[in-house]
Amino acid sequence: MSTKGSVKGLPKAKAEVIAPKRGRPARKETATNKEQQQKILDAAEKEFAKYGFNGTSIQQIADRAELPKANIHYYFASKEKLYLALFDNIIHLWNDHLDEVRVDDDPAEVLARFIRKKVELSYSHPLSSKLFAMEIIQGAPHIRKYIKSEMRTWVRNKAAVIEEWIRKKRMKAVDPVHLIFLIWSSTQHYADFDTQVLTIMNRAEYEREMIDEISDFLCEIILTGCGLKVPAKPR
Amino acid sequence: MSTKGSVKGLPKAKAEVIAPKRGRPARKETATNKEQQQKILDAAEKEFAKYGFNGTSIQQIADRAELPKANIHYYFASKEKLYLALFDNIIHLWNDHLDEVRVDDDPAEVLARFIRKKVELSYSHPLSSKLFAMEIIQGAPHIRKYIKSEMRTWVRNKAAVIEEWIRKKRMKAVDPVHLIFLIWSSTQHYADFDTQVLTIMNRAEYEREMIDEISDFLCEIILTGCGLKVPAKPR
């Protein structure tokens, strides 16, 4: 997804914003500094992913991070800046793989790798997925621009490649954009709806075994549905 | 899904709760009464679907319904009661169809009908879908019981039928539970993530044509993936 320009950069420290000494950077990235910021970001991700932007209070985040509320505001000028800082990571994470797809590549290989990678991400970064889902459901008020530009471009590029595959009869003629939506939805579902999935399957949490099972299942259905043979699992 | 017992019944009127005259019911279902309640429920659905339980204030709902805040509390004792009242409708709506599925039915017919129905619901009741999604993402704090009991039973029953189809070689051997998850996720995606979908497809809103397109696409991929032939569209 190659997100060069971040949604909104990590906020500069307050002091710098208020009284920026020109020339040398006013705030160094000290160890404590980074550490504290990460602590806040981690706590914020958990809370925002659970209650959305409006539903989360800074006090909640402060409690979770075990810091006084005012300290949050020292590092992040406003609730919104903190929220947006989280999306920097998420957007980078999201589709950075698959960027290098080419028309010459094998459709089955590419799609299988894509599906497995997305399932893996749902497993390794469920909070990011939930946070993103929340934001979209609410109408993407904070990242609308990103969807309209980078994300749309990304989808169109991938769709063009898939269309080329179809033209060359390397796979069945299916709508490429909906295919991308299908892979997104079916994979992210396991992160966003983990409560429902785990409850119905009577599990406490995901395990490696189950993740592989899910990947295999989705590859099987989707690739077959595209008229492709599922490639042997790598490794 | 046959939800006989509602999650929590529509709240009785305050007066009745506080001073229940025994014998005859204290509050009749007058026209105004029902009308007002529906107005509140509609407004509440819109707001809760957008901001979740914690993120929505009663004032917001009151503004949207064009009623004074205190009037909301007249009909619904608490924010939670109002919230739960919404899930009565949703849960009834959700999977009431497909209840009558039998082992003798044609797998392709049943799955195709299921997919089309779910896409249709995403189109006709996007707010219900979003509200449900929000609740699940947040860990289903208010409807956990329902998922653990009725919903789990429902899934198991349907999965048993699918397994029987597989045993009889009427379709490919795929995990029935994951198949249900796949249909849920891929169809609901178009309601929950409508902002993303529409933005990327450069549309203002869904139209009949596009809904049919989506249904056809999902039927094609999923049924083929299950080793089934897509049945001719009814009508």
Add this chain to the structure above:
DNA sequence: CAAAAGCCTGATCAAGTGGTCAGGAATTAT
């Protein structure tokens, strides 16, 4: 008609909201 029941709402409450700020503590630079 009058009495009763149901309907409605402005005013009010304690608790919580995002955000500010003065000033002290800790660290770093000179």
Add this chain to the structure above:
DNA sequence: ATAATTCCTGACCACTTGATCAGGCTTTTG
């Protein structure tokens, strides 16, 4: 050592939160 900078936080502010309630209004009942 001393000065400068950065880090931290308790106290505070105006505003919003969910909820209550007294009292007036309207409709139904007898």
